[in-house]
Amino acid sequence: MQLQDAAQTLPKLLSHMYWREKSAFQLQEDLNEFWVLFAVENGSFSYQIQEHEGIAAFGDLVLCPPGVIFRREVIQPLSFHVMLLQWCDPLGHSLAMETHIPSGKISIQDLNRLSSNYAYLKKWFQHEGNIASSLRQHVLTDLWMLVVEEAYSASPEALSPWTAGITNNKDALISGATQRLHELASSTCIMKDIATELGLTQVQFTRRFKKSTGMLPIDYLTTLRLQKVQQLLLDSDMTLGQIAGQCGFENEFYLSRVFKKRMHIPPSSYRKLHRL
Secondary structure (H helix, E strand, C coil), X not given: CCHXXXXXXXXXXXXXXXXXXXXXXXXXXXXXCCEEEEEEEEEEXXXXXXXXXXXXXXXXXXXXXXXXXXXXXXXXXXXXXXXXXXEECCCCCECCCCCCCCCEEEECCCHHHHHXXXXXXXXXXXXXXXXXXXXXXXXXXXXXXXXXXXXXXXXXXXXXXXXXXXXXXXXXXXXXXXXXXXXXXXXXXXXXXXXXXXXXXXXXXXXXXXXXXXXXXXXXXXXXHHHHHHHHHHHCCCCHHHHHHHCCCCCHHHHHHHHHHHHCCCHHHHHHHHCC
């Protein structure tokens, strides 16, 4: 797909569901008449869509075309958004041919922006009416523009982004490392130990991780932890100290400092702003 095609093709949201801590799918395979988007907020699942298969976790979007069997299985309890959509031109006219839209997994690099979009999707999930619908549509459009933006950054020559790195054919060893970080994000996690598990020095691990994901391992881990913090701020009445203990931070003061630096807002203000 050419980048100019991507920028001129916009998703139209038909329905949106949010599932929290789902331990298993009711249907392990499904077939829909519309495009399906799975956006993982927490946990992980395996998928198979035609020749595309793998594991999706936080940071991953999985797209399945209409009329195609979507096989999936939960690996770790899954919190995720499911959206049915169709593709339109900038004027809102439905597109009959969507062969330029990719299927399978798209990995997003800007996890802070992704987390923010998920927070707004959750905020407006149970609201009805035209305004709430428009807000959900806005978030979906921003998710797609994030995909296009990262594709352009990876391939400014406007070659096909799906062969230029947007699907992030990651180093298999580092893919295992990211899964390990997901597992250890809520506990004390020492990068040197993970590097040793992989048979790498800490310097080799850091360089290889940055090359594969575009992020330093510690930044990736911090993002995972803050994503969990955001979830607990919105979905629980836990104190900041309790949340810090659940998310791998030394104490509430350190958590507050990191949160404000990354999110540009104190945790207490974030809770008041986004909580229903």
